Amino acid sequence: MTEQRILVNIRNLSKLYPASTGIFSKSDVFVHAVSKINLQIAHGESVGLVGESGCGKTTTGKLLTRLIDPTEGSIELDTEDGVVDIAQLKGNALKRFRRNVQMIFQDPYESMNPRLTIYDTVAEPLNVQGIGSVPEREERVAQFLETVGLTPASSFMFRYPHELSGGQRQRIAIARALVMEPRFVVADEPTSMLDVSVRTGVMQLMQDLADRLSVTYLYITHDLAVARYMCNRIAVMYLGKIVELAETEELLHHPQHPYTKALLSAVPVPDPTFKRKPVVIKGGVSKPINPPPQCRFYPRCPLADDFCRDNDHPPLEDKGGEHFVACYKV
Numbered sequence: 001m002t003e004q005r006i007l008v009n010i011r012n013l014s015k016l017y018p019a020s021t022g023i024f025s026k027s028d029v030f031v032h033a034v035s036k037i038n039l040q041i042a043h044g045e046s047v048g049l050v051g052e053s054g055c056g057k058t059t060t061g062k063l064l065t066r067l068i069d070p071t072e073g074s075i076e077l078d079t080e081d082g083v084v085d086i087a088q089l090k091g092n093a094l095k096r097f098r099r100n101v102q103m104i105f106q107d108p109y110e111s112m113n114p115r116l117t118i119y120d121t122v123a124e125p126l127n128v129q130g131i132g133s134v135p136e137r138e139e140r141v142a143q144f145l146e147t148v149g150l151t152p153a154s155s156f157m158f159r160y161p162h163e164l165s166g167g168q169r170q171r172i173a174i175a176r177a178l179v180m181e182p183r184f185v186v187a188d189e190p191t192s193m194l195d196v197s198v199r200t201g202v203m204q205l206m207q208d209l210a211d212r213l214s215v216t217y218l219y220i221t222h223d224l225a226v227a228r229y230m231c232n233r234i235a236v237m238y239l240g241k242i243v244e245l246a247e248t249e250e251l252l253h254h255p256q257h258p259y260t261k262a263l264l265s266a267v268p269v270p271d272p273t274f275k276r277k278p279v280v281i282k283g284g285v286s287k288p289i290n291p292p293p294q295c296r297f298y299p300r301c302p303l304a305d306d307f308c309r310d311n312d313h314p315p316l317e318d319k320g321g322e323h324f325v326a327c328y329k330v
Contacts (some may be wrong), residue, residue, distance in 0.1 A: 006043075008218075031237065032289075035241055041184075041216060048230065052222060104173050105188055112161045149214075156168075178213060243260070244256060257297075283300050311321070
């Protein structure tokens with residue numbers, strides 16, 4: 001990472017939601033969806049963000065695309081005009097920023113307006129940004145439909161979403177996200193709702209487009225097999241915190257954080273003779289409402305002791321070979 005040019009630099013990023021509101025006073029009870037995370041993503045890199053449901057993955061993705069505003073922290077993006085802090089953008093500056101960053105949503109059935117044709121759906125970013133004439137937009141949309149494997153484009157342009165399969169809809173969503181040729185794309189579990197038979201094709205398409213268009217991905221998923229296929233590095237998230245970050249094969253073969261080990265132990269192995277030693281963790285997921293300052297994993301951790309209880313959440317530190325872990329005991 002030190003030798004690569006940084007595209008996205010996330011610093012102390014947080015998102016808090018009020019859990020209760022008073023009539024005459026502000027709420028002092030908050031859901032800590034994302035809590036002071038730090039992450040750097042290099043140009044051309046694909047970083048996976050993994051963790052169980054409710055850990056803050058999608059919220060992080062929405063913060064990076066400014067679909068929601070952060071409570072605190074900065075998101076620095078390297079653009080043609082220099083480095084800008086996404087978190088501070090407003091008005092026309094925020095509109096220009098959307099040329100560089102796009103999002104592919106999880107559900108291809110809900111992420112499209114059923115009243116718009118495929119052409120209108122893919123061309124909408126071009127319309128909003130005022131790019132090209134109508135004939136030029138038609139040509140560009142047709143080009144990207146061909147690029148994502150919907151051929152011939154003329155047979156798809158003026159159909160509606162309900163006329164397409166789930167895999168075709170997700171290819172439309174990919175075309176919509178990439179038609180602006182953005183620098184950075186957040187992909188929020190783009191294959192989780194697709195049939196197994198078409199998942200690999202969509203993942204291969206996204207990799208090919210990343211190479212062809214020089215796109216950088218943050219790939220959000222709960223499937224470690226998908227993360228291994230798609231990503232150069234993997235960040236593991238638990239209750240709004242990144243607890244481990246490393247190169248993909250390093251993290252999968254040498255996990256250090258107890259939570260990462262528990263995640264990997266739950267992955268099924270297609271060999272009935274293989275016996276994996278289970279990782280025992282205690283209890284269930286804690287509520288992220290005004291969590292105590294100690295380690296978020298402390299109530300469930302098999303390694304925790306009094307030091308963990310009496311100190312703040314551990315920082316994400318390099319334990320060697322750019323393998324970062326947030327744990328006092330490893």
